[in-house]
Amino acid sequence: MDATRDFDGVAANTYTGPPTLTDTQVLEVCREGYLMLPGIVSEDVNARTLAYMAEATSHEPSAIILEDWFREGVLLAPEVAGAVRSLLGAGFGLPVLMSSHRADRPLEAQGWHHDADSVFGQELNYLQVFYYPQDTPDEMGPTEVLPRSHIAETRRDIDWTGGVSTASPPGTVFITMYPILHRRAKATGTGVRHLLKYNYWRTTSPRRDWVIEPDFDLRGANYGGHHQAWWIARMFYWLCGDAERFSTVGGQGWPYSGSQQNQIGPSYGFPGPPRPDQQG
Numbered sequence: 001m002d003a004t005r006d007f008d009g010v011a012a013n014t015y016t017g018p019p020t021l022t023d024t025q026v027l028e029v030c031r032e033g034y035l036m037l038p039g040i041v042s043e044d045v046n047a048r049t050l051a052y053m054a055e056a057t058s059h060e061p062s063a064i065i066l067e068d069w070f071r072e073g074v075l076l077a078p079e080v081a082g083a084v085r086s087l088l089g090a091g092f093g094l095p096v097l098m099s100s101h102r103a104d105r106p107l108e109a110q111g112w113h114h115d116a117d118s119v120f121g122q123e124l125n126y127l128q129v130f131y132y133p134q135d136t137p138d139e140m141g142p143t144e145v146l147p148r149s150h151i152a153e154t155r156r157d158i159d160w161t162g163g164v165s166t167a168s169p170p171g172t173v174f175i176t177m178y179p180i181l182h183r184r185a186k187a188t189g190t191g192v193r194h195l196l197k198y199n200y201w202r203t204t205s206p207r208r209d210w211v212i213e214p215d216f217d218l219r220g221a222n223y224g225g226h227h228q229a230w231w232i233a234r235m236f237y238w239l240c241g242d243a244e245r246f247s248t249v250g251g252q253g254w255p256y257s258g259s260q261q262n263q264i265g266p267s268y269g270f271p272g273p274p275r276p277d278q279q280g
């Protein structure tokens with residue numbers, strides 16, 4: 001499929017190009033709540049971004065979205081555009097607001113939080129994406145994310161453990177389910193950490209038109225553990241354009257799959273594959 005673009009005004013700031021994620025990868029993002037794309041932005045674009053940010057005084061320098069080099073090199077870098085296209089469908093909307101999380105180190109860790117205005121649910125209509133233009137090792141206080149925490153609102157005062165660092169080489173982009181719990185980790189070094197954050201938007205109904213794996217096992221796939229599997233399976237079926245055929249039986253029924261290896265037969269409750277007219 002050829003890429004088509006329309007930057008004719010903000011209202012038409014959408015993009016359609018080829019999807020790059022497979023069934024397995026789409027399900028992994030649904031389940032874990034984030035996807036790392038390490039070092040995919042070029043050295044040149046990272047340098048231009050850092051030069052731009054050195055002059056930017058606003059905490060929301062949205063005009064950078066209008067720079068061709070930034071749109072092509074970051075927002076629509078092939079790995080990013082392909083992943084966002086897989087998750088949000090054809091004609092996804094590009095960001096209209098840029099947040100700059102400049103951090104002057106050293107700093108204590110932030111508290112774990114869901115960003116404001118998180119809408120929890122199994123319909124995936126928006127994504128929150130982060131970009132590190134510079135090398136961001138642990139001493140620079142990279143964001144930590146808590147995998148599988150995008151399902152439901154969680155009290156902020158819990159002292160969570162088990163977070164995953166997004167420490168990364170320069171030019172890393174990571175895609176998250178907006179409601180995922182996250183925080184800035186403790187920074188022990190000196191200097192400035194730059195982090196840009198922005199959202200993409202769905203503009204079309206969901207359908208299974210990413211890279212379909214012919215032998216993808218919808219019945220046996222890993223939808224997560226207790227209290228997660230039914231939620232994540234329904235999100236995956238919603239993305240396949242077939243949420244209405246999904247029903248949760250509960251108990252040991254599909255989609256809970258943690259004990260499949262000890263079962264004497266397949267789980268009850270599998271609704272079958274998504275409708276063929278919603279695929280491809």
Ligand SMILES: [Fe+2]
Pocket residue numbers: 113114115182
């Ligand atoms: Fe945040």
